[in-house]
Amino acid sequence: MATIEYLAQSTSYKIKDLAEINPGKHTQAEVARLFGVSRQCVNEIVTGLNLKGKFKRHSWSSLCLGCGKKILSENKSRLCRNCLNESKRARCTCDNCGEVIVRKISEAKRHRHQFCNRYCVGAYAGTHYGYGVRSSRSKL
Ligand SMILES: [Zn+2]
């Protein structure tokens, strides 16, 4: 039998506890992360319980670990949006012309070969699988 827990209520209790045990130790953002709720949710609870003063303000270092710029939207990786995007990208070289291309790691992993454009896909396919290889294949 599953137990039903009223999330909003239990979270607000936990937040209240936390604020009273360690006032000024956490930011609302940290609390949100800690309890797996949204910051807005924490903010509503904190405002509702009048606990604003019990939380640290913007204490977490909001500088990007990648470029050192101020991070506007918080995320777990401590990277700004740009660096976060960069971290998900990989540099690879076109299998046909050797040009460096940047693409998402997830995308790059999906393909065995990387090409910078359709032309290179065609050219590569032509020389490796197409009519162009007939002569070299006949030698095999
Ligand atoms: Zn950055």
Ligand SMILES: [Zn+2]
């Ligand atoms: Zn190419």
